[in-house]
Amino acid sequence: MNIWNLNLRHLRALTSIARLGSISAAAEAINLTQPAITQALAKLEIQLGQLLFERHANGMTATPAALLLAPRIERALAHIASQRVTMAQLRALIMLADHGSYATASTATALAQPSLHRAIGDLSVALKRELVDRRGKGIMLTDQGRRIVRTFRLARAELEAGLTELASLQGVETGRITVGAMPLARARLLPSAVSAFYRAYPDVRINIVEGSFQELIEPLRDGELDLMIGALRDPSPGADVLQQPLFADRPVVLGRVGHPLSLTSVTISDLALYPWTVPAPGAPLRVQWEKMFTDADVQLPNVPIECGSVITIRQILLESDFLTLLSPDQVAVELEAGWLTKIADTPEGLRRTIGITTRHGWRPTGMQNAFIQLLGEVAL
Known part of the structure; x- marks a missing residue:
């Protein structure tokens, strides 16, 4: 089931019925006629292949399917924050932001460019916001447009999670987990x-997006990533994200086999005599590297x-007398093959915390929870 086939007005009807317990009360709450809500609910049940409510003479009782789906819809609608937005408009803005132009968005979605133009224009009128700014032959989202895209992406993530949970209720474990992987x-x-x-879940797709913290944190905030895994930040990057530690990693000093320092007893002063390749300032490993020298004065x-990049660092080390600071796990193959060697241990207090970063308020699906539990078991 594709979320783009759903109708936001029908989804609003579902949440209203679940909250108020009757079609008449829901009709009054969302300003639709009772026949319109009845038709919307019937169409939605056909689309989802699930009975959502049990009908009684004195009202409606939500089924387990509706109880699963309604909170996800409520959160999605809260992100959208307007009853005037349609699913077509929501999709058009996300696709335009993802693909950078009407032409490429049209190709990706098989929607005609005039339809996309019309949807974006109607959305701008509905929200009373300028969403797109033309720059010569190209376009850019305005600041308001970028903020709205983020909320729309978060709404999309909630709806997709809801459909995944519905499938799980029927005994079908499908869906996708998108993981941001730091080095x-x-x-x-x-x-x-x-x-x-x-x-355990052969039908669930896992999409791994590699990058640095700076490259992954905004996609996480946008709802394009479900979680990030890697070195945690201290202090936290913001109140909108949560960090869950998994284990502490102690890096070591590495160089090529045959490095001048590999045959001697090494001091911190000795290490300072050689060139280094380490991450940019602000990265946890760079902070640890600086601490190693400053603590030793x-x-x-x-x-x-x-x-x-570990791959790039490895080649630099192999072809020079450069040194670096990495976890032995990151170069286990190179160490075993005899290409690189440990030059020195780092001081005992030099550790970084590896863990999971998620959005504040993120509600993982059952399979996402299972994946997080596996991460914890592997980290032990």
Whole structure:
């Protein structure tokens, strides 16, 4: 079932009936006739393939399907925050934001460009907001447009989660989990959890989006990612996200096999004599790296190359006397193959917390909860 086939007015009717217990009360609450609500409910039940209410002489009783779906719809409608928005308008704005132009959005959705133009124009009138700004031959979303897109994406995420829970109620575990993977998560934790999850839920699709914290945090806030896995931030990036620790990681100093420091007893001062490649300032690993030298009262060494890519760092180390700071898990293959070697341990207090970052108020589906539980088990 595709959420774009649903009608927001029908969904509002469902939540009103669930909350008020009768079609007559719902009709009065959302300003529709009783026959219109009856027809909307009948169409919705056909679309979903689920009985949503049991009819009684004195009212309506929500079925388990409606009890699952209604809270998701309520949250989606709260994000949309206007009864004048249609599903076609919601879809048009998200697609335009995702694809950057009417032409590419039309190709991606198989909707005619005039239809997209009309939907965006009607939405702008309905919300009394300028959503799109023309720049020569191109377009850009206005600041208001970008804010509204975020709320629409969050609404989409709630509706998709609701359909996933309905399928689960029928014994069908489907849907998608979209995970933002920061560098350390890709080494051992995420692959192990994904493999175990696939064995338990082979029909659920997992989409892994790799990136740095800066690249992933806004998609998480937009609802494009369900969760992020990697080094947690201290302080927290904001009240709109939650961080759940999984384990503490202690990085080590690494260099190539045959590095001049690999044959000697190493001090912090020795490490400062060589060039380093570490992430950009502000990254948790960079903070730990700086702390290692400042705590020893040693001037920070030269960092000619700022990099967070393990693949790139590995090649730099292999071809030079550069040093870096990484978790052994991130280069387990290189260490085992004898390409890289541990130059030195870091001080005992030098640790970073690896964990899960989610949106504040995010309500995971059953399968998303199962995935999070697997992450915790793998992290032990």
